[in-house]
Amino acid sequence: MTIVKHELRQSRLPFWIWTGAIGFMLAVCIFLFPEMKNQMDELNEAFASMGSFTAAFGMDRLNFGTLLGYYAIECGNVLGLGGAFFAALCAAGSLSKEERDRTAEFLLTHPISRRRVVSEKLLAVLAQVTALNVVIYLLALASIAIVGEEIPWKVVNLLHLAYYLCQLALAGICFGISAFARKGSVGIGLGVAILAYMLNLLSNITDSVKFLKYVTPFGWCDGAEIVEKGCLDGGKLAVGAALCAAGILLAYWHYTKKDIHCA
Amino acid sequence: MEAIQTVGLTKYYGKARGIVGLDLQVEQGEYFGFIGPNGAGKSTTIRTLLGLISPSSGSAQVLGLDVRKDKEAILARVGYLPSEAAFWSGMKVREVLRLSAELRKADCAAEAERLCQRLQLDQTRKVDELSFGNRKKVAIVCALQSCPELLILDEPTGGLDPLMQHEFFDILRERNEAGATIFLSSHVLSEIQRNCRRAAVIREGRVIACDRVEALAKTNAKRITVRGRIDLEGLEDVRDLTVRENGLSFLYGGEIKPLLRRLAEGEVEDFSAAEPDLEEIFLHYYEKGGEEA
Incomplete structure (x- = not known):
C-alpha cells in the first residue's frame, strides 16, 4: 500500500480544494432553499417560460417548491458536475x-x-472519489437539518449513490485513457466529464437522442427520474459498469x- | 555468472534506431564503463535492462535473470541512478529516501544517514528547492542506500562539484571492493579511465569496441602537428583536421611512408607526431571507421 499512501499524500491539497468547493456550493444552495420556497410561484412561472432549457435540467418534471425537487436539481448541478470533474481529473492524471x-x-x-x-493507483482514485462523496453526503444532510427541513432519506440516498456511481464510471473511463496519455491529462479529464454531461442534457431536450442516456454515466443521475421512480435504472447502470470495467482493463x-x- | 549479459539486443522506437544487435557481457564484481556520445543508445540499453522499455528482439539477462520475465526480482537487486533525477513536488529529501526504501521493503535509514553525511545532503529540505547537483545526490542515496549487488549509473556526475565527484567515486570504489558490480555509463572519458577496468564503446546503437580500458586507449592513430604547409590530398585516414595560420594539426591513422613523403615535399618548418590524448581516441571511435582503431 506504499503507492496508495503516497498518492493520497500527494493529492491532499486538490482533494480538499474540490471537496471544500463542492461542499460549500451545495450547502449554500440548501441554505437558500427556505427563501426560495417563498418565491416558488414566480420561479416556477419563470422556469416554465424557458422551454428546452427547463427540459434539459429536468425542471419541467420536478417541483422546485419542494426540497425534493429543489435538491434533485441543485444536487445534480453542483455535485453532479463538480464531482464528475474531480473524478475525471483525478483518474485521468493518475498514471x-x-x-x-x-x-x-x-x-x-x-x-x-x-x-x-x-492497482494501487486505482485504489487511490477510488479512495479519493469515495471520501469526497462521503464528506459531501454528510455535509448535505447536516445542511438540510440546519435549515429545518425533513430529510427525504430515500431520494437523497439514491441521488448521492447515483452521482457516486457516475463518478466511478467516469473515473474508470479516464483511468483507461490515463494509461495511454503522457500529457494533457487535465484537458482529457475535463473533456470527458463535460462531454458526458452535455450528452445527458441533449438527451433531455429531444427524444430522438434519448439513447444517449445509455451512453453517458449522467444518464442514470436524472433527478426527476429518480424522484418519480424511486430507484436507479439497472440497465443504464450495467452499461456504465461495463464502460468503467473496460477503462480499467484497458x-x-x-x-x-x-x-x-x-x- | 555475468552481472549483465545481452545477446543481439535490439530496440527500435517505431522506425527510429535505439540499439541494434547489442552484445554485452559484464562479469559480477566488475567495474565496467559504457561510453558513447549523446544519442548513441546508452540510456536505451540501460532502460531495457531495467524493464522500462521492452526490447524489439534479442535477449538480456541481469544477475542471471531475464529482463522480460523477472523484472521485479532484478530491480530488487539493482540500484539505478538516472541521468536526470525527478521527484514529486512538495516532498522533503527524507520523505523521498523513505519512499524509495519502502518501495524496496527495506529499512535503509542508517545507510541513508551515512550517505547523506558523506555527500553533505540536508534531508530536511524540499526537493523542489534543491539545485540540480543536490537532486542528483538524492538520487545517488536512493540508488545506494539498499546496498544493491549491481549499480547501474547513467551519467552519474552531472551537476556534482569536483569534491562531491571525488567522494562519490570513493563510495563506488568501496562498494566495488565489497563485491558490488558497477556499470557506469558516461561520455566523460576521464571518469571511465580513472575508475573502470573494462569498457564498451557504443556508437549509433552498436557496440564498436569492448576491452580493458588500457587496451581501448591504445590506437595506431597519431596526432600530427605541422608548422608550415603540406598537401594532405589523397592521404588515407586523416581526421580532426585543424588548419591554423602557420600550420595544421590532424589525427593520422594511415601508413607512415606516404605521410613522410608529403612532409618531405611540403614547406615544413617543424613537425611533431604524438600519441593522441584520450579525448581524441574517444572521438576516433565515434567517427566512421572507428571500429578499425
Whole structure:
C-alpha cells in the first residue's frame, strides 16, 4: 500500500480544494432553499417560460417548491458536475502524471510490478472519489437539518449513490485513457466529464437522442427520474459498469506492457 | 555468472534506431564503463535492462535473470541512478529516501544517514528547492542506500562539484571492493579511465569496441602537428583536421611512408607526431571507421 499512501499524500491539497468547493456550493444552495420556497410561484412561472432549457435540467418534471425537487436539481448541478470533474481529473492524471512529471523512471525502477502500480493507483482514485462523496453526503444532510427541513432519506440516498456511481464510471473511463496519455491529462479529464454531461442534457431536450442516456454515466443521475421512480435504472447502470470495467482493463492491459517515456 | 549479459539486443522506437544487435557481457564484481556520445543508445540499453522499455528482439539477462520475465526480482537487486533525477513536488529529501526504501521493503535509514553525511545532503529540505547537483545526490542515496549487488549509473556526475565527484567515486570504489558490480555509463572519458577496468564503446546503437580500458586507449592513430604547409590530398585516414595560420594539426591513422613523403615535399618548418590524448581516441571511435582503431 506504499503507492496508495503516497498518492493520497500527494493529492491532499486538490482533494480538499474540490471537496471544500463542492461542499460549500451545495450547502449554500440548501441554505437558500427556505427563501426560495417563498418565491416558488414566480420561479416556477419563470422556469416554465424557458422551454428546452427547463427540459434539459429536468425542471419541467420536478417541483422546485419542494426540497425534493429543489435538491434533485441543485444536487445534480453542483455535485453532479463538480464531482464528475474531480473524478475525471483525478483518474485521468493518475498514471499519466508519472511520465509527464518524469517521476515514472524513479517509481518503476523499484522492485514493484506495473500491475501493482496500476492497482494501487486505482485504489487511490477510488479512495479519493469515495471520501469526497462521503464528506459531501454528510455535509448535505447536516445542511438540510440546519435549515429545518425533513430529510427525504430515500431520494437523497439514491441521488448521492447515483452521482457516486457516475463518478466511478467516469473515473474508470479516464483511468483507461490515463494509461495511454503522457500529457494533457487535465484537458482529457475535463473533456470527458463535460462531454458526458452535455450528452445527458441533449438527451433531455429531444427524444430522438434519448439513447444517449445509455451512453453517458449522467444518464442514470436524472433527478426527476429518480424522484418519480424511486430507484436507479439497472440497465443504464450495467452499461456504465461495463464502460468503467473496460477503462480499467484497458489500463492494466496497456500500462503493463507499454514503453515508459523517461526524457 | 555475468552481472549483465545481452545477446543481439535490439530496440527500435517505431522506425527510429535505439540499439541494434547489442552484445554485452559484464562479469559480477566488475567495474565496467559504457561510453558513447549523446544519442548513441546508452540510456536505451540501460532502460531495457531495467524493464522500462521492452526490447524489439534479442535477449538480456541481469544477475542471471531475464529482463522480460523477472523484472521485479532484478530491480530488487539493482540500484539505478538516472541521468536526470525527478521527484514529486512538495516532498522533503527524507520523505523521498523513505519512499524509495519502502518501495524496496527495506529499512535503509542508517545507510541513508551515512550517505547523506558523506555527500553533505540536508534531508530536511524540499526537493523542489534543491539545485540540480543536490537532486542528483538524492538520487545517488536512493540508488545506494539498499546496498544493491549491481549499480547501474547513467551519467552519474552531472551537476556534482569536483569534491562531491571525488567522494562519490570513493563510495563506488568501496562498494566495488565489497563485491558490488558497477556499470557506469558516461561520455566523460576521464571518469571511465580513472575508475573502470573494462569498457564498451557504443556508437549509433552498436557496440564498436569492448576491452580493458588500457587496451581501448591504445590506437595506431597519431596526432600530427605541422608548422608550415603540406598537401594532405589523397592521404588515407586523416581526421580532426585543424588548419591554423602557420600550420595544421590532424589525427593520422594511415601508413607512415606516404605521410613522410608529403612532409618531405611540403614547406615544413617543424613537425611533431604524438600519441593522441584520450579525448581524441574517444572521438576516433565515434567517427566512421572507428571500429578499425
